[in-house]
Amino acid sequence: MLPGAPDPPGCRWRGTQPGPGLCWTALLLLLVLPVLVPGSVAQPGAPSSEPGLNVYMSEEEVRRLIGLDAELYYVRNDIVNHYALSFNLLVPTETSSLHFSWHSKSKLEYRLGFLVDNPVAMDSPQTNISLQGDVPRFLSVFRVDLFCSGKMDTEVVLVMQLNVTVSPAKNITVLNFKRRKMCFRKIEQEIKPPLSPDRNSTKVHFDPVNVAPTTSTRVFYISVGVCCAVIFLVAIILAVLHLHSMKRVEMDDSISDSSSSQGLSQPSTQTTQYLRADTPNNATPVTSSSGYPTLRIEKNDLKSVTLQEAKAKVKDIAISRERVTLKDVLQEGTFGRIFHGILVDEKDPSKEKPVFVKTVKDQASEVQITMMLTESCKLRGLHHRNLLPIGHVCIEDGEKPMVLLPYMNWGNLKLFLRQCKLVEANNPQAISQQDLVHMAIQIACGMSYLARREVIHKDLAARNCVIDESLQVKITDNALSRDLFPMDYHCLGDNENRPVRWMSLESLVNKEFSSAGDVWSFGVTLWELMTLGQTPYVDIDPFEMAAYLKDGYRIAQPINCPDELFAVMACCWALDPEERPKFQQLVQCLTEFHSALGAYV
Template sequence: MKWLAGLLLLPLCLGHLNVYLSSAEVWRLLGLTAELFYVRDGQINFYALNFVVPVPATIGELHFTWQSLIRRPLPYSLHVDVVYDEPSKRGALHPPTFNISSEGFVPTEPQTWRVDLRCTRLVAAEADVTISLNVSTGSSSTALHFKRRKICLKDMPQQIIKVDNAHAPTSADIFYAGAGCAGGVLLIAAVAAAACRARARKLRRARSDEQDAHAFLPDSSCKSAASYTSYRRPTSLPAAAAEERARDLQQRIAELTIQRCRVRLRSVAMEGTFGRVYRGTYADEEAREQEVLVKTVAEHASQVQVSLLLQEGCMLYGLHHERVLSVLGVSIEDQTAPFLLYPWGAGWRNLKQFLLACRGVTVGGAAGVAPPPPLTTQHVVRMALHALDGLAYLHTQHVLHKDVAARNCVVDENLRVMIADNALSRDLFPGDYHCLGDNENRPIKWLALEALSKRQFSPAADVWALGVLLWELTTLAHQPYAEVDPFEVAAYLRDGYRLQQPANCPDELFAVMAYCWAMSPDDRPTLPQLQIFLRDFHTQLTRFV
């Protein structure tokens, strides 16, 4: 597993050393009840060391606990480096100090030492603080670097302040409080990975089979647009409710019906086992033509597949927003497969296919198309904001998407992203969907834990999937959890594991993703909070161009 890749043995000289944060310190910094080991019995957690832990303005000191596990103390030296975002703000932080000497010996009994990071409160700034610990036995030495991001605010007293959620948070509050919690989950999960891997996999598989035995019952119902008032999908529907749903779908189709003769198919854009997507044109009653994308099914498609195409294709019907691609019309004629029409502009592409093309992967329907230019972090953040705006609009209309992913978005030549429905996605992107013995393909690796194991959908579940979409953008559509068996994903998430930070992803951006993957839905950010932070982050990025 990728989480285990970062857990490497320290040199033999540190074979009996512990360096960790106590449960009280982890709670104070990250709001979690657990100990966080940087070094445990000679094993170093490089992931924990590489993660930059945010330190809010209300916290002015850091505590570390260490212990030499051999009969004699180990020599050490301590040093602190501070780097400011802007040189003009160097006066924001007093020189850091220790409550122990900068050189000495690691004691044989557990001892907690302190680093003071006091803000002057004269200027607001952010500073990267690196606390370097060098431990030696004479013949060799090893350096450990603890990274912190210290926030200083002007004219703010050094005390703990309770944030009132009723007021609009600042971007710093959103990121450094929320990302700290989510980042802490990731750090502690990495520490837990030091246990025996083979035994853990067996236990997770057994527990997953036991706990999820009743979670994957066949579900014959399918909601086209769920309300916030009903998160759990029932395994069966009363006859009256089923009839009402059927009438609603029939009404939508009747309102959208267009004449087949007005549609002209030009070329195949995508094709699956039973689904096909065409590029074409549609002429309205005044003979005005417009470019359209047409989704349909092959002749051998079953009635169930036809029904899913219509239900999922009409999911966003009646919604109008610049970041939402809604169905334009439906054509149903006897003895022929239904057509779903979507407005389509020149240069538009499926977002997942576009990302694959960005890293040189040839996809169907893209032959002869010039590869797109390289994406920068600014591009990624702006595209994420577009998807975020579209999803926020859906939530204001009390619509849960339930399948937010790159494959269900489109992008134009100016890198403007729109959220679309998931009609035909199971067929066109079969590698993204899996059936866990319940006769239903689902986007297992995009689902929040409660949606995966309990079928509980909510705005917070869409936020989780949005975090995976952001990960797709930064990795150019790599497969999430590629090394994890679909049957083990629920147990994998339940044990605290998450996607790893991409190599080219800034810490601030990855912290947003990690914040979206908090275990409890209540701990995940709201879409307005994400919009505030990403817009501020995008503004900061543009200052350097």
């Protein structure tokens, strides 16, 4: 940070239209690139309206180097982005010049120098400005030319050092810009002209235009043959992998469990940044994803199941009502309740364990009871450390059915987050930003397991997760959620309550559900975590949600949410399901971001 610099200002994400794969490029680079700010409005030669020193690469330059429509800041209003400076940016082979934008409101002196690790392969870089002087007061662009010598094939690492001096205190700030460029040797060939005896050995540069057509044709056919061989080999490999897909799924499950359980410490940290409400307007026609298993849900399909059929599905896990003791009411709705209960061991009555007990009131209809039992079986038979499937049921005649699940003593995640938000709440543990990212990783791990099992949740949200005192999070089914959280579900005129604010556009419009739709819901759930349980799209009429999303609008970046984390959310909300990341990639990305947060504590 430069001497006398103010606090870091807020960065803003402005709406732009990304090309195919842009969201993926941002996701893959967000852990190694600095803040990328789309949509520059300043022009060279225009007066600076912001205080302090600014050094950055313009949107056009970033697009030319790495294909992103964004600005890349190294110094913003006197704040040095060391994260950006530490990244050794690769310069494309065909690029021979770099352009940097800079300006300063106050008087600053500079000195410019270059260091090349291999002077034989690359000549010393040249620039169109003097190597020392004053930083311009108006927005200007200076160029650095990179010329390879053509003597060898190698990758050259170069450093541009910019020393900025604040007068009259003579405080010096050193900025090192690292770049990598591949240099190639110039191809030469000896040609002996047949009619000049006095020019027996003339050496000229190789000219591809003068090569005989037979040579280029031969190269073409060889290239085609190699490509066909590679395609054939890839096809064989894919066929073998497909035959062993089930074994690979089991292996991935164990790897996911072990990777998600290691290296996740929870020190406290906070970052204060704020972005605009709008995200990139990527409004494109809504199509179903061919890369995800898609399930089309017809209207009221769960209501077609009878109560007797629902009971028959859970008969094998039914236990006696006498083994269950109900204690405190944890949540209560119009017709449903969740109790803190005690389950007595069948073989040893002296052993007891706490459980969640989902049940209904006397006024509950047969349809509501059936839906509770049916939806409770959504995760049945699945085993993962971040899932909370049904354990037992009580379905004795004359008694209201009860669904038992393992107990998590801090209860519902959404209610827990909202309690943390209250100033007067007596929280047993302060929740840091790193804690929230840790929770997101666990949810992504559980959803990655479901995706590999081709299980579609269709209602992922903080209200359908639970948490314990060690901040372990587990995903639950959505049984009774419509009754316990009525403000999160809306009927759009078809007599069916749906979590409209958590649903992807293809689910809203076409009732098509897939793992890609669950990824969208995960992005909203991540937003819930960072806002401590706020309601998304709270000002949008549920009937207008489809049009709102189709036009490219999204929920605002939460205050104190880092830009890198909001970029993950934005990628989850791509309208094209194919553009959204897979859950396993989200796990890896969030885990690396979690580790980066811990490095600054």
